[in-house]
Amino acid sequence: MGNKISCSYCGSTKVVRNGRTYYGKARGKCKSCHKQLVLERKNKSLTPEEKKRIALLLLERICLEGICRVLEITSYHVYQYRDELYEEIPSDLPAQVATTAQIDLQILECETDELWSFVHKKANKQWVALILRR
Numbered sequence: 001m002g003n004k005i006s007c008s009y010c011g012s013t014k015v016v017r018n019g020r021t022y023y024g025k026a027r028g029k030c031k032s033c034h035k036q037l038v039l040e041r042k043n044k045s046l047t048p049e050e051k052k053r054i055a056l057l058l059l060e061r062i063c064l065e066g067i068c069r070v071l072e073i074t075s076y077h078v079y080q081y082r083d084e085l086y087e088e089i090p091s092d093l094p095a096q097v098a099t100t101a102q103i104d105l106q107i108l109e110c111e112t113d114e115l116w117s118f119v120h121k122k123a124n125k126q127w128v129a130l131i132l133r134r
Helices: 048-059 064-071 075-088
Strands: 015-020 026-030 036-038 110-119 121-133
Touching: 048 064, 048 075, 064 075
Parallel strands: none
Antiparallel strands: 015 026, 026 036, 110 121
C-alpha cells in the first residue's frame, strides 16, 4: 500500500493506514511529515478542459451554482478556481479619474449601525457597518 499512495503534502510514499474519517473514508498518515490525509478522495481536482469551460461560463455571467449544475461538479471546486482567476488580476488596474469633474454631495439624514462577528475563530473578527438613509 505504501508504494501506491503518496502524501499530498510532501510527496513521500511512506503512508500508512490510520483509521477512518467521520464519513467512513479511509484515512492515512504520512510517516515523513506526520500529516493525515484521506486515501481515496471523492473530489478530484479540475481538468484543464473543465477549467476552460468554467472560465467561458463565467464570462457569460452564469451564476456559480448554475455552473456547478451544468458541469456536474462540486461548488468547492468552482469557488476555488474562481479565486485562482481573481488572484491573476493585477491589483493596480490602469484607471484614470477625471479631475475636472465637480461632485456635489448632499446628505439629508442617515442612520448608522455596526455589528461584529467571529468567522471560524476568535482571532478573525469581522465588522459590518450598515448605513440607512431616512
